[in-house]
Amino acid sequence: MQVLDWDRALTLLSPHNYALLSTQEASGRSNLMGLGWWTIVSWSPPQVVVSVGQGQHSRHCLDEVPEFVLNFPSVSQAKGAWLCGTVSGRDGDKFQMAGFKPLASTQVRPPRVDGCTVAFECRVSQRLVTGDHVLYLADIVAISGNPDAPMHLYSIHYNKLVGLDSELNVTDAPGRE
């Protein structure tokens, strides 16, 4: 065993299940953000936690409208999914920039991303400030998806996205390496 720094450890314990966090401002303008730090935290009722950086535009949206959709992009959406993790919604409409079609949600205000493998519509019940992030605990209030869509994406730390096919072979997708 050797001493590891934080970045090296996060790379070694990758991949993380990569999601697109769909949120909305009070004005009705929606946003999308790449998210690796999320997890399921309750079976019944189904609940998730998402961890959003204090400075993210998405954090501002969640504090205005405490609802979100966790969309799981398929490997065919890798290019747009990467853009959502590298550009801020303050600088433009990421649905448009990423080439994603917004699909009205059934229970919450932020839209779903058309073509994703799975979408969890969520309503925030609790907020907790951690070091430099904010955790949002939320109930999953609707689940939809495309069972035939290609496998979804995983992130290797903040460096790149990969798809794991049914035989667990890693396929490179856009990244900064």
Ligand SMILES: Cc1cc2nc3c(=O)[nH]c(=O)nc-3n(C[C@H](O)[C@H](O)[C@H](O)COP(=O)(O)O)c2cc1C
């Ligand atoms: C692979 C990957 C994973 C990411 N995971 C998170 C995360 O869990 N939480 C977070 O706040 N930002 C995360 N980010 C960074 C945001 O997606 C990025 O800063 C984005 O531009 C913020 O958009 P916004 O300002 O529109 O909210 C991740 C980025 C990448 C590329």
